[in-house]
Amino acid sequence: MKILLIGSGGREHALAWAISGSALTESLVIAPGSDAMATLGRCAGVAADDLDGLLALAEAERPDLVVVGPEAPLVAGLVDRLEAAGIPAFGPSAAAAQLEGSKAFAREACARFGIHQPGFTVCTDIGSARAAIAASGGACVIKADGLAAGKGVVVADTAAEAEDAAAEMLDGRFGDAGATLLVEERITGPEASLFALVDGADVLFMGSAQDHKRAYDGDKGPNTGGMGAVSPSPRLTDALQQQVMDEIVRPLARGMADEGTPYRGIL
Incomplete structure (x- = not known):
């Protein structure tokens, strides 16, 4: 070939x-x-x-x-x-690639397909962002909607930190990628990524990894595109892998196909 x-x-x-x-x-x-x-x-x-x-x-x-x-x-x-x-x-096609290109699209798709996920609010101005941050209690995650080279996520400990991050994004720190942002529920625990080969509604498990995104020793710095990764993820047991495939990957692939935008590629 x-x-x-x-x-x-x-x-x-x-x-x-x-x-x-x-x-x-x-x-x-x-x-x-x-x-x-x-x-x-x-x-x-x-x-x-x-x-x-x-x-x-x-x-x-x-x-x-x-x-x-x-x-x-x-x-x-x-x-x-x-x-x-x-x-x-x-x-994937441009329509299906919105799962990666727009965090709001991905969250809203998961909501339509009944996939469990953290709570979120989509915001396009600082007023709505501040309201969502206040409703979260301050400790939340601020995400630029579009592609930002893995750097468009701020895990905030306080409302002030979250508001500063939201203001920077809406002021153009990430260009058009930050014109819309998400205020998400903050969840804790080890991170694991699962990869699947998708051909429309058909999926095949391809492997896993544990990404280490934050800069500086002790995870003290901002998120990056990745400081390093371990594969396969030591956190992803066989049982958890099956649960992710059954409760996230397959419903997402089926939902995209049913809506006329089948995803083909690595998800």
């Missing part, structure tokens, strides 16, 4: 390493790639956010499959454009 891989980060480096080592792979082109990835495939100088350039590259290369790594081009509709051109792509 001829594979075109989109991206240049650590995630895409891992994908390039795996794809290049597969017996099914005849050739691998990476856009834009990196110096490190150049040892695994041929790097093309097209940025991951240049949808016109990526489509032109795909039409020139005619790969058997395009694998899209970053969230931003998925949310922007790259898979839709590739499939419209007759080029198979691995990843």
Whole structure:
């Protein structure tokens, strides 16, 4: 197979390493790639956010499959454009990618599908944010709605801290990603991430990880895109894994499919 891989980060480096080592792979082109990835495939100088350039590259290369790594081009509709051109792509449509691109969309979808989750309020101005923070008692989580490179979440201990975070987001700290924000119920406990391969309503467990997001020793700093991760997650028992698949992943996949926006890719 001829594979075109989109991206240049650590995630895409891992994908390039795996794809290049597969017996099914005849050739691998990476856009834009990196110096490190150049040892695994041929790097093309097209940025991951240049949808016109990526489509032109795909039409020139005619790969058997395009694998899209970053969230931003998925949310922007790259898979839709590739499939419209007759080029198979691995990843969700723009409509389905809202699960990652909009935290409000994801929370509201889970609410529609009856999936248990923390309480939340969607806010677009500081007045409604302050009211939601006051209703929470102060200790809450403030989240920028859109993509913010993993940095758009503030776990606040006090109402003042939460209000400051909300004001910064609404004032443009994360650009359009913070024009809408969520004030969420704060829950405690160890974090675990579960990954599933989804093809419409069909799901397959793919693994787990425990992400460590906060900067500085002792988790004293702000959230980041990730300071490191352990995989598989030591917290995710077989019983908990099954519960997550049955109570979150499958209902979410079925709900998206039933609404006419089936999710295809890694969830």
